[in-house]
């Protein structure tokens with residue numbers, strides 16, 4: 311018997327949890343406390359880059375835990391230098407601030423945008439944000455988020471945001487023409503929680519052009535779509551552009567909490583001593599997790615793997631769901647895949663669990679797959695085999 315579906319007595323009831331407790335894992339397989347096996351096509355929401363109990367990551371983390379977990383940013387932390395150098399090398403950017411989560415990285419990015427504006431003499435700086443965006447659940451990041459459900463009950467929202475639709479350059483040009491307070495454009499390269507909605511390459515290139523012309527910062531939230539998930543280190547690299555500010559988190563630590571704001575030359579000197587900080591951020595354990603994650607990804611060719619196995623998974627889904635009434639669109643970039651259905655499909659979460667598969671449903675109608683980057687071709691085929699009959703049966707219901 312699995313754990314019953316009821317709130318845990320001392321844990322605040324803020325999640326709609328499924329009635330299962332996972333106890334251990336290996337690669338893309340996890341087992342619950344009753345010994346039942348599941349195929350993990352969610353990776354803890356794009357976090358477990360290397361899957362579970364990776365044979366190279368585990369000994370590295372054990373070694374680090376036995377040496378140092380936390381010191382303080384009062385002192386030099388050489389592992390920060392090492393991870394920052396690696397992030398700058400793979401992004402082409404220039405500097406990094408380390409925090410603990412996605413919302414923290416985004417909160418820091420918003421502080422950079424405001425300070426950048428003030429440094430230019432703009433007293434009430436504004437940031438362009440997007441419909442259907444998700445940037446986190448702090449007061450500032452939920453204000454930047456484009457989802458009324460996330461904001462409801464937490465008003466007054468933080469001011470200083472203007473909202474536009476995705477992939478509409480005319481809306482950005484109108485801001486450039488009419489709004490002298492804009493200092494930055496802030497978007498997910500591929501919207502995750504909003505339903506796997508990519509910013510088109512031409513759109514990103516257009517944004518880069520307008521930001522350069524206007525002296526605005528281009529800030530790309532790669533918390534969910536970054537760290538190899540789409541088959542390049544960062545999703546914007548498919549468009550051949552670079553952001554000025556790039557918040558990261560999730561997959562960077564393969565499960566150890568971490569966040570990072572990676573910045574280019576335009577934003578490098580915006581924050582100075584005393585402007586920003588955090589107790590846990592950049593601690594040796596998280597830094598080691600980041601360094602080893604990037605190293606293993608590189609050594610094991612996981613970018614190429616994410617691209618090819620992701621294409622195989624998407625092809626399989628398209629083949630099995632082709633022509634099915636009620637499948638609106640399948641959107642895929644490497645191992646970031648959304649299957650949009652014509653009606654809300656939250657029930658598929660439990661049905662997939664019952665069938666031994668971990669997935670997510672986001673934006674009410676989008677089945678989302680974010681498997682570990684180590685997923686094998688056979689496991690990808692198995693995801694298709696389990697999931698497609700569930701979707702077909704669901705769509706056949708009245």
Ligand SMILES: Cc1ncc(COP(=O)(O)O)c(C=O)c1O
Nearest residue numbers: 411412413444445446502533534
């Ligand atoms: C694009 C994006 N930004 C920010 C966040 C917030 O990250 P965290 O939950 O680590 O605060 C998320 C989380 O889903 C996300 O998908």
